[in-house]
Amino acid sequence: MTPTATSQASSPGITLGELAVRFGCELRGDPAVYVARVAALQEATADAVGFVANPKYLRQLATTRAGAVIVDAATAARCPVAALIAKNPYATFARIATLLHPRAPIVPGSHPSAVIDATAIIDSSASIGPHCVIGAGARIGARVEVGAGSIVMAEAVLNADTRLVARVTVCERVRIGERCIVHPGAVIGADGFGNAMDAGAWVKVPQLGAVVIGNDVEIGANTTIDRGAIGDTVIEDGVKLDNQIQIAHNVRIGAHTAMAAQVGIAGSTTIGKYCMLAGKVGVAGQLEICDGVVLMGRATVSGSILKPGSYSGVLGLEETRTFRRNAARFRQLDRLAKQVQRLSGQASDDESGGDP
Amino acid sequence: MTPTATSQASSPGITLGELAVRFGCELRGDPAVYVARVAALQEATADAVGFVANPKYLRQLATTRAGAVIVDAATAARCPVAALIAKNPYATFARIATLLHPRAPIVPGSHPSAVIDATAIIDSSASIGPHCVIGAGARIGARVEVGAGSIVMAEAVLNADTRLVARVTVCERVRIGERCIVHPGAVIGADGFGNAMDAGAWVKVPQLGAVVIGNDVEIGANTTIDRGAIGDTVIEDGVKLDNQIQIAHNVRIGAHTAMAAQVGIAGSTTIGKYCMLAGKVGVAGQLEICDGVVLMGRATVSGSILKPGSYSGVLGLEETRTFRRNAARFRQLDRLAKQVQRLSGQASDDESGGDP
């Protein structure tokens, strides 16, 4: 098998004029031209819309054969084809791509293989896929899509237009807002990790809270969000979580914060709004991270951060032999610093005439 | 949707006197008072029991309206309401919470949608949930709960009172002890990662061992424990594993060791008893970690540890600009140290009168 590019589904098409009107762009080009799909600049043909959101792609812009390219005002002059001039080309691209590549409409109703408790309340416009399990008292809102193999346990709530893609586990009493997307393998509401050591063995601390998720939240594949110990774990509106993220019990994530894959947040920590956590960041428990904090890749946060800004904590890569030499010196660093202090003392002594 | 606190299920109630007797507490307060639930100090009402296990919460103790609070002897005098005085308030809280918030009793029997091999041996008191699959020769013990969507492959064994919450995968010949809890998405007994490079391609090394798990083990959501290559991977009694932990083939984890989320243990490593591994710790393969080792968050272990104690290896966070300046210097550290040695040589020369 030779890996090759995938052909993409596309809509019947729309004119550039209509796109410009609908998405508030200035159009430089023929408004009657039809486009039907989005594409990368170097692969786009006359029926496709591309975009430039990064100067890095200007070279590809010069040779593109796209029907139109979404650009910002500063870049428009360099566009060799029709230009859709937008304030925020990447967001405009996202909206146009959504329009041109719509998802298939959901089919209301429950697959006969789904196992649905008689006391669950399911909106007639919702879709429950094959091999799903819906527990007692669960509530499934309008146009909700519960994808194949998903489990929604007792008393859980999925609000309107939310989509569990497939094989998602939503545990008891978890509440998920509107327009959320949860990807396969995610587990929402498993027990938090609470154990009390007593007489040489761990005693399990019951995890009695739930998870409460706001609107417009996206949760990546195999991400886990634990239920609270007493109160709830809370994910506010507009939060975006990538794959394989771990959110421990009683964490609160502020609105519109985004986290890349493999981040871990330990118990009872609060993260502010509009934070950005790069891949593999780890935040210890019981901390407070204020709004607007950026944590660079694999940063380890062991104390609260009360000032917005960008924080780092990871050494760069070196060839192994070189790195090991420096790492060995790191183990002597305190001694080295003291040695320099002594030398500086001497040095200043020398300067001042040798007097101790 | 506005995220708000979740109301919790509760039992009909029990008197403080009975709690004191049952859990060996000294009671300061009216033994006839009923409580029915546990709650956080600041949210507790007269029907609720709170606890203080950390001086950090003393301020909340002062204003609590709980029916009673579980405290240690030193804290009892500061308790404004009835006090249940315990040697280990957190463990006592765990036990009282378990009593007041019991899990619903399991319903014996197999859901009609479960696919159960005719040669599997299932105790009549066990519960097999919807869409489960139980393989040939599997043995399911008394009062075992196999939650919805779980897969128990051929010849696997689940001993009495063990609970697979939902959507757990237990592969061939894996043996799990009594009273274990396994959370959704966990995979126990997938092939270890064994590959031999030959003539420019990897040859798969069959993974012929199994996984053997003791009693009272808890395994978090989406945690993976691989089967051994020849012998078994072994998790001893009382081990507690949080979410998204990776245990490679032929690892042995000693009794009562606890690991926080996203820890990874590479192949054939042995971890002692009563160790504590914080989040994201990584341990290389073929190592030995003795009993009683504490590994701080994200520590990377590349050599055996033969002495109990606390070990660390991760730099703290700084603002990105500052951090990068220091990280750049780290790359010069070996050179810097040599420079200091030379300077020290000169300095001592100076001190000793210029004599080499």
Added chain:
Amino acid sequence: MTPTATSQASSPGITLGELAVRFGCELRGDPAVYVARVAALQEATADAVGFVANPKYLRQLATTRAGAVIVDAATAARCPVAALIAKNPYATFARIATLLHPRAPIVPGSHPSAVIDATAIIDSSASIGPHCVIGAGARIGARVEVGAGSIVMAEAVLNADTRLVARVTVCERVRIGERCIVHPGAVIGADGFGNAMDAGAWVKVPQLGAVVIGNDVEIGANTTIDRGAIGDTVIEDGVKLDNQIQIAHNVRIGAHTAMAAQVGIAGSTTIGKYCMLAGKVGVAGQLEICDGVVLMGRATVSGSILKPGSYSGVLGLEETRTFRRNAARFRQLDRLAKQVQRLSGQASDDESGGDP
């Protein structure tokens, strides 16, 4: 329950002579002796074949009771029992173990509980397990095994002899080559993490590409490989991925590269052929890693690597108290280096007689 070693299934047996011929070994010993299983040196009995691929195990070789041991030429003289002398003992062991411990043959046909779209094309020699879901237009090749609870979405393709062990999710239009193995919980083709910030909220960027996986690829439990944003995410032939690895959208992994558990590769990065990434390595987005790069455990790659070799970036472990002293000095490292520069300036001044 006491954890003990697992007995392993075994074949009826084969003579050492036949093994030698079939796998190109030189045999020192009786060619008529039968062996029926592989075993570790210290547990092997006369019916078992062991191996030595590492000088570390020479001591166990001296006392083994195995029927035969696979060794290299240099080690043969030390073998106290029959020796199968191979150029690459570990690879030869892998092949002999595969022969002696064959997997049960797959049973063609679809389990009645599987939900299969009428437009899916399934080879008559393929096996579809219980509670699987196969979407519209999916194509399942010859001798493919779709294990229990797996989901293969619309238009996905699984080529000949590929095996989804159980509970694997393969999303729309993903294409998987021949002879691949995918372990439980893996999610292939979930949406990449694409979000554009606009007017204070994230706009989802549709993920329109797919995932294309070559031949002979193995994918570990709970590993996630996201679909591309516009083009595809590509995993070339012979790649081996351990558990809980995250591959972001539009990544390309070169042939025969192997990655240990919990590695994360961010979006649009290209990794070369024959690379080896140890556990928990993280690679930032939009980078290029050339062929033949070895990344040591938990290395963080934030720039492209254009030269083959071994790269590291993680400090060793120390006792917490000692480590913290050195880590505190790290925060002063830039200052310290400047101080040393000044001292060196003075020192050379002194040497040169005080002349600036």
